[in-house]
Amino acid sequence: GAVVSQHPSRVICKSGTSVKIECRSLDFQATTMFWYRQFPKQSLMLMATSNEGSKATYEQGVEKDKFLINHASLTLSTLTVTSAHPEDSSFYICSARDNGNTGELFFGEGSRLTVL
Amino acid sequence: SQQGEEDPQALSIQEGENATMNCSYKTSINNLQWYRQNSGRGLVHLILIRSNEREKHSGRLRVTLDTSKKSSSLLITASRAADTASYFCATDTGGGNKLTFGTGTQLKVEL
Numbered sequence: 685g686a687v688v689s690q691h692p693s694r695v696i697c698k699s700g701t702s703v704k705i706e707c708r709s710l711d712f713q714a715t716t717m718f719w720y721r722q723f724p725k726q727s728l729m730l731m732a733t734s735n736e737g738s739k740a741t742y743e744q745g746v747e748k749d750k751f752l753i754n755h756a757s758l759t760l761s762t763l764t765v766t767s768a769h770p771e772d773s774s775f776y777i778c779s780a781r782d783n784g785n786t787g788e789l790f791f792g793e794g795s796r797l798t799v800l
Numbered sequence: 801s802q803q804g805e806e807d808p809q810a811l812s813i814q815e816g817e818n819a820t821m822n823c824s825y826k827t828s829i830n831n832l833q834w835y836r837q838n839s840g841r842g843l844v845h846l847i848l849i850r851s852n853e854r855e856k857h858s859g860r861l862r863v864t865l866d867t868s869k870k871s872s873s874l875l876i877t878a879s880r881a882a883d884t885a886s887y888f889c890a891t892d893t894g895g896g897n898k899l900t901f902g903t904g905t906q907l908k909v910e911l
Binding site: 781787 | 835840841842843844845888897898899900901902903904906
């Protein structure tokens with residue numbers, strides 16, 4: 685079945701540094717990918733819609749300069765958390781929509797960010 | 801605010817029993833989907849029900865949708881310990897799989 689890979693799965697960084705998380709669709713092309721954030725024991729909150737070759741669409745309240753999204757190819761979207769602070773610590777999950785006829789959505793395994 | 805509210809927030813049952821989780825939402829939808837998430841992992845798609853469907857089955861899963869009440873339920877029959885996970889409903893309001901997730905139900909199935 686279709687696979688979406690996220691890397692890294694876990695990352696620990698110091699306050700003030702930037703962290704990049706990759707989301708790759710391994711066996712399908714995805715013009716559209718979505719980035720979610722999840723706090724412990726809570727639901728997923730959509731952060732932004734990543735569109736290949738164009739700017740991401742951010743949800744209300746999400747700082748686009750804080751969470752940089754680049755969707756440079758049909759199989760890769762990246763989320764960069766800039767100048768990370770402890771409150772940015774969270775579980776970040778991406779999903780990718782298969783460009784094929786089903787348009788099915790597949791989720792990555794998530795990336796746990798801890799900012800010290 | 802959350803599009804979907806789920807209840808119960810937590811459910812603990814014995815293996816072999818049935819588990820029912822409910823989801824309510826606020827706006828019109830194209831489809832409603834149920835996902836499973838093991839602790840610290842990604843989401844696994846379980847089942848999708850379209851707005852013009854009322855019931856759908858997949859293995860031990862049964863999903864109902866009542867658009868007049870803006871609610872859905874997920875029934876897992878003959879539960880197993882391996883079913884222990886969090887279950888989320890998610891609504892697609894505009895097509896294109898831009899999903900809004902519910903608050904989730906944490907299911908624990910004990911031996």
